[in-house]
Amino acid sequence: MSRTKPQAARGGTAASEGIEIAPAAGDWLVASRSPVRRAALRFFRDPLAVTGLLIMALIILITLIAPRLFSWEEIINVSNATKLQPPSAAYPFGTDNLGRDQLGRVIWGGRESLRAGYLVVLIGLGGGTILGLISGFAGGWVDNLIQRCVDVLLAIPGILLALSVVGALGPGLVQVMLAVGLANIPDYTRLIRGSVLEAKENEYVRAARVLGAGNGRIMFRHILPNVIGPILVYATLGLGIAIMITAGLSYLGLGAQPPSPEWGAMLNLGREFMRHAWWMPVFPGLAIVIAVLSINLIGDGLQDAINPKLRK
Amino acid sequence: MAHLLEVRDLVTRFYTEDGAVHAVNGISYTLDEGESLGIVGESGSGKTVGVLSLMGLIPDPPGRVERGEVFFADNDLLKLSADQLRDIRGREIAMIFQDPMTSLNPVLTVGYQIAEIMRPHLNLSQEEITERTVELMELVGIPNAASRRKDFPHQFSGGQRQRIMIAMSLACNPSVLIADEPTTALDVTIQAQIIDLVKRLSEQFGMATIWITHDLGVVAGLVNRVIVMYAGFIVESASVLDLYKKTSHPYTLGLLQSLPSLHATIATDRLIPIEGAPPDLLQAPVHCPFAPRCQFAVDQCWQENPPLQRVASNHDSACWRWQDVRAATEQLA
DSSP: OOOOOGGGGOOSHHHHHHHHHHHHHHHHHGGGSOHHHHHHHHHHTOHHHHHHHHHHHHHHHHHHTHHHHSOHHHHHOOOSTTTTOOSOSSOTTOBOTTOOBHHHHHHHHHHHHHHHHHHHHHHHHHHHHHHHHHHHHHOHHHHHHHHHHHHHHHHSOHHHHHHHHHHHHOSOHHHHHHHHHHHHHHHHHHHHHHHHHHHTTSHHHHHHHHTTOOHHHIIIIIIHHHHHHHHHHHHHHHHHHHHHHHHHHHHTTSSSOTTOOOHHHHHHHHHHTTTTOTHHHHHHHHHHHHHHHHHHHHHHHHHHHHOGGGOO | OOOSEEEEEEEEEEEETTEEEEEEEEEEEEEOTTOEEEEEOOTTSSHHHHHHHHTTOSOTTTEEEEEEEEEETTEEGGGSOHHHHHHHBTTTEEEEOSOTTTSSOTTSOHHHHHHHHHHHHSOOOHHHHHHHHHHHHHHTTOTTHHHHTTOOGGGSOHHHHHHHHHHHHHTTOOSEEEEESTTTTSOHHHHHHHHHHHHHHHHHHTOEEEEEESOHHHHHTTOSEEEEEETTEEEEEEEHHHHHHSOOSHHHHHHHHTSOOSSOOSSOSSOOOOOSOOOOTTSOOOSOTTGGGOTTOOHHHHHOOOOOEEEETTEEEOOTTHHHHHHHHHHHO
16 A cells, blocks of 8 residues: 555666656657646656556456456356365366355456446545535635535544445445445545635636636636646545455445455455465455555556656 | 726725725726727736726625726626626637736647637637637747647747737737736847737727736837826826826826936936835725825825816826926926
8 A cells, every 4th residue: 555656666876867867858858748748758657657557457458358258157156066175277266165266256356346446436536526626616605515514524434434325225335335435525525626726826717717718617628627637646546545445345244245256255255264265365355455556556657747846 | 979998986895804905996097999098006006906897807705896887888897797797808808917927728728728719709610710710829920820729838938928818818809908017027028029019919900908017118108098006096197298298196206206217317317216115905095095105295185085186188186286296297307
């Protein structure tokens, strides 16, 4: 979970000097392009970020073609003959206590976990962006109303909120996604409101208004593109956290229900057999670690690319 | 006789935690078609707030236009709905700003920003808008306009950005162009070019212009009439020539004396600064706001705020002792 710093990639002092010069020269070269393309170029020059992106792409690819590798029946059908087998050529990740292929379950579990993570971030980011934009832009009593609602939501611990949503709607991955997504909205709202408050004081906002632009146009065309950069970084890092929280809630039995192979649920199942079948908790656990790590690498890379001044 | 724009008794205040700031205190003026008017005053004298008020652009809260009428094309701008006002802004009244470095949005191409003005106001197809964007950029003197249309603001110099702001404000052929210190952020050679460009284009398209500036030197060769503002009041209003030759307000005289001149016609060798600082706008004015800094001040100035009164044809001054000021001016000249 810790934020990896690019220093790790840089060797001794001699090597790091060479690296220091290269981006500077590069920045000068790309000075004549759009802000998005300049950020993209900086991103792709960061080896750690690119590694993260490649791992994430690979994970997404594998989860997308999961149905071609293993059928749904294959991974939920119980078989006494194959139960608790250690990793082998036939079952690279071993089998669980019900004789199901762990490899297939981890791959299918990725579909559940990643989708949950993306949806959580989408709910938080979408809701937070709209509320934050309105709140920061309108000011006055609108701002006050939204911020007091945010205060209330922030005062409720996320897990507790998730528990109460699950309590009301019953356990399940969708309910957990909704709950965690909702719990995320206040953070994004605050973050975006702050940036909007700063951005709306810019002269170009006044210029746009003087020349006849309406509120909607100013909010979405002029302010949003100027504040979205740091928020995307936050959302990327938030994706890792979202995957962990949904896995965590599934581990507690609130999220994905059997026989669904969600990573957290698999981890929970594996816990009971940890002493005899180490492969049961280890492989879903590793999957979570690798997915979250790659997302964090991407997030750090984005951070440096969008705001190069923060780079050491 | 119908004026293009007529402002009557405009009062704007800002309500802050420390109390009400009396930013604009009942100003009235007119602007005729094709005329160019200069509004001069130091920082905080209400020049900018005055024009922003008439376009409904005072942030509320904390600001509020308390009183007044602004007639433009048979409408009272202060009574129009937000939508009606928005339609007038950009199409009928356009504005260019002080700092071209910050008045363009860094994440949008300049072509987009010029085209954006035309979209809601003019009924043009996408191709026509693109064509006009390039035309406008050429008009304001951007080379290779067709390809530079797709460039971002950071790829232009300060002078070029101000040219692009001018292109944006011209996009819909407005009848009034307000230039709010458009050259303060530019270096002197570019200043002259920009002033020249705005002057040429406003004559070419018959636009009335309002120049807001604190530089009496800039307006001298540029406008027909000058309004001098102090502490939210109009203290003198006259044709440029009268203002220089028949100065009738001690503040204007002070401004002229503190102006460096190549020929040193007004002052002798040394510049004469206006002593003291502008008044605290939190206090509602009871006496003449300039009295504390005025070398002409007498008891009456501390008891009554002088109204703007006619001192000659087309020449108004808000000073009890305008005759003495004028005599002093003529003596200096």
